[in-house]
Amino acid sequence: MTESLGAYVVILCGGVGTRLWPFSRREFPKYLRSFGGTKSLLDAAIRRALLIVPASRILLVTTVEQSASVSEAASEHGVGGVVVEPSPRGTTAALLLALFRISEDATPEVIVSMPADHLIEDEISWAAAIRTAVAEAADGGIVTLGIVPHRPATEFGYIEMAADRWSPAVPVRRFHEKPDHNTAVEYVKTGAYLWNTAIMAFRHDVARELLERYAPDIVCACRSALVHDADEKRWGVVPSVALEHALMEPAAAESIIRVVPAHFDWRDVGTWDEAVDLIRGTQALKIASEGIVLVGGSHSEYVQRRYVFIGVHDLIIVDDGDVVLVTTRGTSSLMRDLPGALAESDWSDLQ
Known part of the structure; x- marks a missing residue:
């Protein structure tokens, strides 16, 4: 100090x-x-x-x-x-x-x-x-x-x-x-x-x-x-x-x-667009192909599943073990509605 x-x-x-x-x-x-x-x-x-x-x-x-x-x-x-x-x-x-x-x-x-x-x-x-x-x-x-x-x-x-x-x-x-x-x-x-x-x-x-x-x-x-x-x-x-x-x-x-x-x-690390840039080059992130990013979360040190994507681009795939998020870059504002949707569904345990 x-x-x-x-x-x-x-x-x-x-x-x-x-x-x-x-x-x-x-x-x-x-x-x-x-x-x-x-x-x-x-x-x-x-x-x-x-x-x-x-x-x-x-x-x-x-x-x-x-x-x-x-x-x-x-x-x-x-x-x-x-x-x-x-x-x-x-x-x-x-x-x-x-x-x-x-x-x-x-x-x-x-x-x-x-x-x-x-x-x-x-x-x-x-x-x-x-x-x-x-x-x-x-x-x-x-x-x-x-x-x-x-x-x-x-x-x-x-x-x-x-x-x-x-x-x-x-x-x-x-x-x-x-x-x-x-x-x-x-x-x-x-x-x-x-x-x-x-x-x-x-x-x-x-x-x-x-x-x-x-x-x-x-x-x-x-x-x-x-x-x-x-x-x-x-x-x-x-x-x-x-x-x-x-x-x-x-x-x-x-x-x-x-x-x-x-x-x-x-x-502030508030969105996936920011987070992807921060963890790039670490084991938590893999670039599956150009424009596609895979992120492993708390249940795995890296992405364990295998994914195949055809005809898509600018995707961010977040695999947290019990759930997988598929989104695109630039859509972070839409994530704010997610807690309410989860709370009203049978998936409230994922909040």
């Missing part, structure tokens, strides 16, 4: 990664998988956190279904802080659980919140950007990290800067949802937009105050559930709202958020 920051790191271990089904599922989501390496994305996230804080200042938030795997990964690094949600209620509720868990004595402390499922190879540049964000957040407000885009990506949200890059942290004008291709091209041309990493830093007291202002119903419901030891029935009525909507967007409207533009290689 390099020189430790006086901060806490909260790693949000939630979500299913629907667009990477069947490689990512409810009980074993993508952050517990490896993409081109030997360790999982979660393991890599914990190792990054240890670059800036000791294990005692790392807190992981996860769900009941994933808690055993998350606890095992945490224990390998001496991290004992694992908070378990009775059921998934969105990133706002998950962060609130972490805030409530951290001692009130830590009120002035800065907290770094980050997802567990990012792929970041340049850990030194990442740590430097985090240090900048923590230093800026110590004075108040919220500071997030944005990646300077090198292509017009449609799979990421964007952060619009309100000024030229005249300081380490630039005021944020607003957040934008994932754009279509033409809009993404315009974003990149202007130089005023960054990819939204959902990595942020803020003081404990600032986050509590802002959430109580913008999302009082969520704060009240979380507090009520915790008073009753996170009773599943009470927790089930906590509104499920993403942090971007509950905290980041209203804070940006009040000019409370700044962004640190960063240049390190960052990937």
Whole structure:
């Protein structure tokens, strides 16, 4: 570990990664998988956190279904802080659980919140950007990290800067949802937009105050559930709202958020189009013929079945042992409808 920051790191271990089904599922989501390496994305996230804080200042938030795997990964690094949600209620509720868990004595402390499922190879540049964000957040407000885009990506949200890059942290004008291709091209041309990493830093007291202002119903419901030891029935009525909507967007409207533009290689690994490029050259992937990709999942280190394809192209075949997905490149958006279809069918065990 390099020189430790006086901060806490909260790693949000939630979500299913629907667009990477069947490689990512409810009980074993993508952050517990490896993409081109030997360790999982979660393991890599914990190792990054240890670059800036000791294990005692790392807190992981996860769900009941994933808690055993998350606890095992945490224990390998001496991290004992694992908070378990009775059921998934969105990133706002998950962060609130972490805030409530951290001692009130830590009120002035800065907290770094980050997802567990990012792929970041340049850990030194990442740590430097985090240090900048923590230093800026110590004075108040919220500071997030944005990646300077090198292509017009449609799979990421964007952060619009309100000024030229005249300081380490630039005021944020607003957040934008994932754009279509033409809009993404315009974003990149202007130089005023960054990819939204959902990595942020803020003081404990600032986050509590802002959430109580913008999302009082969520704060009240979380507090009520915790008073009753996170009773599943009470927790089930906590509104499920993403942090971007509950905290980041209203804070940006009040000019409370700044962004640190960063240049390190960052990937969200949200679709099979991205994943195929990452695992290319590993045993998990085979090129059956030009334009056809076979991917082996959790039940095999490589694709064990034999396939014959005639007259097709741009296929991605994912063999996860108990099920095979056949799709084409560029159709990741359609994967979002899959959980509902599985839940309504006799195949709900495949979620």
